[in-house]
Amino acid sequence: MNKLMQVYGSEAGILAYRIEGHEEHGLVFFADRDGDACGAQCTNCNNILWTSVRSNSILNEKKPDNIPDYGPGYRDYAFSKIERLLDSLPECPVCQIKHYDVFITNFIYPRDMLYPRFEDGYSYHTDNSYPKSIPVDTNDILVWWYIERLD
Numbered sequence: 315m316n317k318l319m320q321v322y323g324s325e326a327g328i329l330a331y332r333i334e335g336h337e338e339h340g341l342v343f344f345a346d347r348d349g350d351a352c353g354a355q356c357t358n359c360n361n362i363l364w365t366s367v368r369s370n371s372i373l374n375e376k377k378p379d380n381i382p383d384y385g386p387g388y389r390d391y392a393f394s395k396i397e398r399l400l401d402s403l404p405e406c407p408v409c410q411i412k413h414y415d416v417f418i419t420n421f422i423y424p425r426d427m428l429y430p431r432f433e434d435g436y437s438y439h440t441d442n443s444y445p446k447s448i449p450v451d452t453n454d455i456l457v458w459w460y461i462e463r464l465d
């Protein structure tokens with residue numbers, strides 16, 4: 315049994331920014347470093363479905379004994395977990411299509427992370443420049459939250 319609900323970004327540990335020079339594309343969302351949220355961005359409509367890192371069954375599965383603790387073998391395993399997590403999510407509550415292509419988290423190596431797209435789908439490429447990001451209060455921004463229930 316699974317559940318989808320809307321919560322305020324600030325309750326869920328989700329940060330939003332406007333990026334200087336790219337304001338016309340809307341907001342870009344990230345998981346708070348101290349929070350428990352990770353997100354999956356819909357390929358079709360750019361909505362982000364957020365869920366709990368701590369209670370997700372795939373992210374918290376026991377690592378098989380044949381997987382090393384670090385190095386390329388571990389990285390392949392970690393990447394496959396993210397792919398399985400994206401596949402495990404229900405269809406997007408906004409557009410009803412089930413396809414997520416960006417995983418948003420605060421705990422993987424930055425070089426493994428695709429930068430989330432803006433609300434309008436604009437894809438920002440990090441080119442070693444650091445544009446000014448302006449934090450936006452998420453107290454009144456509703457986001458979609460997925461509660462995974464373990465049977």
Ligand SMILES: [Zn+2]
Nearest residue numbers: 356359406409
């Ligand atoms: Zn969608």
